Amino acid sequence: VQLQASGGGLVQAGGSLRLTCAASGRAFRTYTVAWFRQAPGKEREFVARVTRGTGTPYYKDSVKGRFTISRDNAKNTGYLQMDSLIPEDTAVYYCAAQLVGGDGSGNRDYGYWGQGTLVTVSS
DSSP, X not given: OOEEEEOOEEEETTOOEEEEEEEOSSGGGGSOEEEEEEOTTSOOEEEEEEOSTTOOEEEOGGGTTTEEEEEEGGGTXXXXXXXXXXXXXXXXXXXXXXXXXXXXXXXXXXXXXXXXXXXXXXX
16 A cells, blocks of 8 residues: 655644545554644654544644544545634645554554644744
């Protein structure tokens, strides 16, 4: 499986961006899909995930109410809608798929990773 993340860019605080994670292969619908981010000088951290099957979303506390994760299995695509962006959201965002262990919030929990897409929020 290959994952391709896109949609990053420069936005002013309070603005919105929609990230897209396009996946190859037929097994996408069987995978949990997640987004992580890595800010300059910091470790990569969990942002959100959406389960396979029921499509239940889970979020990092600081993005609850501002970010929405979703998936379209027919299109083999995952999304992260980011609203009310703040400068602290500035980071490289990565999509991941296939939960292989853990609770889905760890960097080692996923079998597949896409390349990052840079999100910069100006104040």
